[in-house]
Amino acid sequence: MAGPNSFYGPLDPAPDAGYVDAPPRMGFFTDTSVCIGCKACEVACKEWNLVPDDGFNLLGTSYDNTGGLTANSWRHVAFIEQPAAGSGHGTDTPGAFAGMPTGPSASAHTAVVAAGTSQDTGTDPGVPAAPDALAAAATITAPGAQFLGMPGADLPGRTMDAPRSDFRWLMMSNVCKHCTHAGCLDVCPTGALFRTEFGTVVVQEDICNGCGYCIPACPYGVIDQRKDDGRAWKCTLCYDRIGDGLTPACAKACPTESIQYGELDELRSRAAHRLEKLHEQGVAEARLYGHDPNDGVGGDGAFFLLLDEPEVYGLPPDPVVTTRDLPDMWKRAGVAALAMAATIVVSFAGRRR
Structure with a gap:
């Protein structure tokens, strides 16, 4: 068992x-x-x-x-x-960070705020949430539409015309x-x-x-x-x-x-x-x-x-529980101990003769 x-x-x-x-x-x-x-x-x-x-x-x-x-x-x-790739700092693999995970598209209200936010300071000038403004914003495509922290992505309203792609954070x-x-x-x-x-x-x-x-x-x-x-x-x-x-x-x-x-x-x-x-x-x-x-x-x-x-x-590619082989090791140790004990018994028996 x-x-x-x-x-x-x-x-x-x-x-x-x-x-x-x-x-x-x-x-x-x-x-x-x-x-x-x-x-x-x-x-x-x-x-x-x-x-x-x-x-x-x-x-x-x-x-x-x-x-x-x-x-x-x-x-x-x-x-x-x-x-x-091409950043001069490492991998030469073409399109190294292409096709990274995309997140949900920005909501209409978020798109309005993003459109009215300064790309230089990130400040919100105050965007009215009027129905007509939200309706107009529905046609705006959020730049990148990627999760924060992904390659080339940035906070809403702060994505530049040419998103940074010389490195990524994992x-x-x-x-x-x-x-x-x-x-x-x-x-x-x-x-x-x-x-x-x-x-x-x-x-x-x-x-x-x-x-x-x-x-x-x-x-x-x-x-x-x-x-x-x-x-x-x-x-x-x-x-x-x-x-x-x-x-x-x-x-x-x-x-x-x-x-x-x-x-x-x-x-x-x-x-x-x-x-x-x-x-x-x-x-x-x-x-x-x-x-x-x-x-x-x-x-x-x-x-x-x-x-x-x-x-x-920093994770091991093929982790193995360190004690996996303990049962076999104990069995082998037991067999070895019995063999040694049998050898000693035979040796003493031979001397008595």
């Missing part, structure tokens, strides 16, 4: 951990194609979970002030600036993956890490002894220790909120719904539909990451839609 976190292919982790009549598995789907890098998720996570401040020392080369997931940054908004809100097969659970000696009835993985800070075994056991490098107390900390997927039927703080605060929370099976279906739409728009590089229950960690409880290779976002 499979143990509480054994590696025997796809499984539903909560029932496997012993929960009877467990609720549906909950998780995150993060659509990076609509992330605008506002960091509202970082702030909401810190405020709700009382996570200490972090990231005031700017890295100097990016708007990314936190740099990665740490014990004091359970959500990390990455900013990846990529030079475009933005991604990273978080603990709440793996189906979690190596951190396997190695924790105190039971501080546990699987919840929602299939998520939580650290109980009052039980953690600071041994740090879980840190190298995580294939994503998510878990970290605080320097002042040595204990391990990471995202709990707002276990206290979802238990009361509430949305996790980060997803609640996300203004573009880049972070979506819900039943994992429904999120996977939604993500597949979104990926199909992007491919229809010509965004061939769009891909899902962490959604496959047959991958090296049995699928993630928090998965992503990416617009480039996982390595670009």
Whole structure:
């Protein structure tokens, strides 16, 4: 019989951990194609979970002030600036950023405001919302009609005649993956890490002894220790909120719904539909990451839609649960021990003769 976190292919982790009549598995789907890098998720996570401040020392080369997931940054908004073809700063791939995701067309009222907004200052001179003005604006095509943060896109009313296309920002809100097969659970000696009835993985800070075994056991490098107390900390997927039927703080605060929370099976279906739409728009590089229950960690409880290779976002291309081979290793160690014991017995028996 499979143990509480054994590696025997796809499984539903909560029932496997012993929960009877467990609720549906909950998780995150993060659509990076609509992330605008506002960091509202970082702030909401810190405020709700009382996570200490972090990231005031700017890295100097990016708007990314936190740099990665740490014990004091359970959500990390990455900013990846990529030079475009012909910019003299990198790739020579023709049309490198062509066909990026498009968003909904601007409403008539938004088009009026955009048409009357200074491109130099971004100030709104005051546009009357008269019915005739709105009707006239219905014929205006919003420049670019792209999501904020996408290549060549800008705030409404500030898009220039020749949208900037020499670079693009890839933005991604990273978080603990709440793996189906979690190596951190396997190695924790105190039971501080546990699987919840929602299939998520939580650290109980009052039980953690600071041994740090879980840190190298995580294939994503998510878990970290605080320097002042040595204990391990990471995202709990707002276990206290979802238990009361509430949305996790980060997803609640996300203004573009880049972070979506819900039943994992429904999120996977939604993500597949979104990926199909992007491919229809010509965004061939769009891909899902962490959604496959047959991958090296049995699928993630928090998965992503990416617009480039996982390595670009600092994610391992083929993550594997670090404790996957432990059962076979113990078996081999047991066989070796028995063989050694048998050799010793035979050796002593031979001497007595």
